[in-house]
Amino acid sequence: MPALKLPPMSATIAAIDTALAARQRPRHQRRLSGSMIGKACERAIWYQFRWAYEPEMFSGQMLRLFETGHHREPRAFAELRAAGVKISDVDPETGDQWTFTEIGGHFVVKVDGRGAGFVEAPKTEHLVGVKTMNAKNFAQLQKHGIAVAKPDHMAQAQTEMLCSGIHRFFYYAVNKDTDELYAGADVRIHFDVAAATALMVKAERVLHAARPLPRISDDPQSHLCRFCKAHAVCHGTGFAPRNCRTCLNSTPEMGGEAAWRCVRDDSILSVADQERGCAFHLFIPELVPGEQVDADRNSETVTYRLPDGSAWVDGAGRAAA
Ligand code: SF4
Ligand code: SF4
Numbered sequence: 001m002p003a004l005k006l007p008p009m010s011a012t013i014a015a016i017d018t019a020l021a022a023r024q025r026p027r028h029q030r031r032l033s034g035s036m037i038g039k040a041c042e043r044a045i046w047y048q049f050r051w052a053y054e055p056e057m058f059s060g061q062m063l064r065l066f067e068t069g070h071h072r073e074p075r076a077f078a079e080l081r082a083a084g085v086k087i088s089d090v091d092p093e094t095g096d097q098w099t100f101t102e103i104g105g106h107f108v109v110k111v112d113g114r115g116a117g118f119v120e121a122p123k124t125e126h127l128v129g130v131k132t133m134n135a136k137n138f139a140q141l142q143k144h145g146i147a148v149a150k151p152d153h154m155a156q157a158q159t160e161m162l163c164s165g166i167h168r169f170f171y172y173a174v175n176k177d178t179d180e181l182y183a184g185a186d187v188r189i190h191f192d193v194a195a196a197t198a199l200m201v202k203a204e205r206v207l208h209a210a211r212p213l214p215r216i217s218d219d220p221q222s223h224l225c226r227f228c229k230a231h232a233v234c235h236g237t238g239f240a241p242r243n244c245r246t247c248l249n250s251t252p253e254m255g256g257e258a259a260w261r262c263v264r265d266d267s268i269l270s271v272a273d274q275e276r277g278c279a280f281h282l283f284i285p286e287l288v289p290g291e292q293v294d295a296d297r298n299s300e301t302v303t304y305r306l307p308d309g310s311a312w313v314d315g316a317g318r319a320a321a
Pocket of ligand 1: 044047215218225228229230
């Protein structure tokens with residue numbers, strides 16, 4: 001009897017993944033954040049902050065994975081409460097996550113929770129960060145500790161402590177495969193004022209840079225660049241998308257509301273304005289895969305030589321209209 005040929009995938013399962021993927025609304029990061037600032041390449045952070053590539057779309061499976069991580073938070077808080085920790089995950093003034101901002105509102109940290117009653121230091125208030133990871137990453141964490149195995153998490157914890165003024169951090173990390181909790185000696189992270197200040201200085205560097213910061217590697221094949229979302233625009237094989245943050249007329253304002261200004265119109269730009277851009281958009285030159293060879297103030301155009309030797313004029317369509 002010939003073997004029954006099964007379809008490669010259940011149509012219903014495929015429909016779940018398709019439905020989840022279709023309802024995602026990818027958005028650019030409005031502000032610099034504690035979870036971005038630990039990246040080793042400052043140029044990559046600048047590209048993300050300057051909306052120099054389209055926000056990532058995820059598969060249904062990845063979206064389920066993210067949701068599983070979020071679902072772990074209430075469970076983690078219930079477990080901490082069972083151990084005697086009085087924990088709060090909502091700011092009663094806003095009804096939302098505890099949120100702190102710095103650098104004119106352009107840098108934000110959103111903390112998972114804060115509380116006191118930890119067995120090692122019952123009176124000391126701690127921030128709490130909840131992390132889930134697979135067995136391989138968990139093993140690395142156990143072997144090397146947080147600073148080495150998860151430097152991005154350490155950077156996030158340090159900036160959260162600096163911005164909130166709460167100088168202890170409890171790192172709740174769970175192995176998703178076994179439900180084991182991380183219990184290393186560094187599970188209560190101490191505030192490192194030098195490290196936290198250096199991270200904020202790094203954030204200011206990114207904020208105030210009108211041009212991309214130096215690359216971590218000039219080699220497009222480098223392992224440091226392989227998974228970078230900005231790879232095409234950084235290594236000169238693609239254009240950035242058009243929006244106000246990729247326009248040389250935009251600049252961040254320091255008034256405290258994470259505002260952006262268009263210096264061409266001398267106007268404040270809402271987030272919707274920034275996403276839309278306008279007909280007078282002109283690329284920051286490094287966001288064009290070519291070499292700038294000319295600029296005309298009167299017609300507000302910039303001319304580039306592309307790698308194939310042809311000329312390309314930014315603003316030509318509008319100038320001709
Ligand atoms: S491609 Fe490499 S150098 Fe460029 S932003 Fe990404 S990590 Fe940095
Ligand atoms: S010129 Fe247009 S695209 Fe550029 S910053 Fe101003 S409003 Fe935005």
